[in-house]
Amino acid sequence: MNGAQDLGGMMGFGPITSEPEGEVFHADWEKRVLAVTLALGSLGEWNIDMARHARESLHPADYLESSYYEVWLKGLEKLVAAHALATPEELATGRLRHPPKPTSPRLAAAGVAAMLAKGAPYDRPPQASARFEAGEQVRTLNVNPTGHTRLPRYARGKRGRIERVRGVFVFPDANAHGLGPSPQWLYLVSFPASELWGREADPSLTVSIDAWESYLEGAG
């Protein structure tokens, strides 16, 4: 979706504020938001693409005026309500009014290290051969999906080059909407800056994205 999360190439946000290496959190509530997001995510009620879509579906003004952990909090509240783990009323009051929904067992403290170390690999065994090979010229589709996508606006309808065939990966555009993993071939695609930004672009700049096969068409 063309939401506020799709920031590449926007202007007017001002300078970057750097930060010392040791600063992990900036308030105690940020720690709790991170931890609750990870622990609740481990129940498997939703996947990472659904979580990203919940965040990017915030009103654009709300998204930009919120800190990153506020965005996570707001996304999490939406997921909790949408997946019936709690009602909006319970979320608003913090008071339990309904029994819990049956879920897989909660994450135990003893299981945290193993859960983080295991991760959730997103590659899948190939079922068909790849359509493109390294070195091929391709064009990204000019599309404006209303749902979740990982093809940024700045890289749509652009001619690029396949640099690597990554393998077959879960397709977020489907997975975010409960349509299953629908795995597709994934490619590393690079673009000269002039293709993305026009004649005034930095001639020494190349930008690359990782793009699923259905984002691409041949441009031989």
Add this chain to the structure above:
Amino acid sequence: MASVPMPIGGASPAHAHDHEDGELSHIEWRVRALESLLIEKGYVDPAALDAIVETYETRIGPRNGARVVARSWADPDFRRWLNEDATGAIQSLGYSGRQGEHMTAVENTAEVHNLIVCTLCSCYPWPVLGLPPVWYKSAPYRSRAVIDPRAVLTEFGVRLPASTKIRVWDSTAEVRYLVVPMRPGGTDGWSEERLAALVTRDSMIGAGLAKDPASLAGAPAA
């Protein structure tokens, strides 16, 4: 420690009015309400929450990545492995898992400088760098890194020769990137531990360079 978090959009004039004490405590209240509700319903274990926080405060951070870079500088076989199969090479040092399942390492050279961004959210290689800094998740960085990285680098104090090409990697899939900064001169024969002390978090994102060896206490050993 700043008590008021920076909004994604940066320090806008409106922000100064929006986040007064009242709103901040409102956020704190919302988080507390959510957490206690989820605990009461049995979905989360408070001890597990503490363990997650403790992990990212003390165990998983950029010192992990610094050890990967130092090994790559010191060991040509490891360097080759890292370039061909970053996930496997990094895992051999004990760093793997969440948000590092599929790694790619990119080496800075005199010819090419690499910079990592996630324009769409905040994708970042957690097992080697820990949780991302605020600026990495903010609109100023995410918007500008792909269109004007040279100016972005200048703000970080990095001035590259005009002849150096810039390569920006937008993390749009589950592939996570680690920049291997250039090894500073004057470090021949250094131990991996000493080398790792030169490797900063920002240098492994591409927003900085490795430290000057002279900046380390007791550096001129020879």
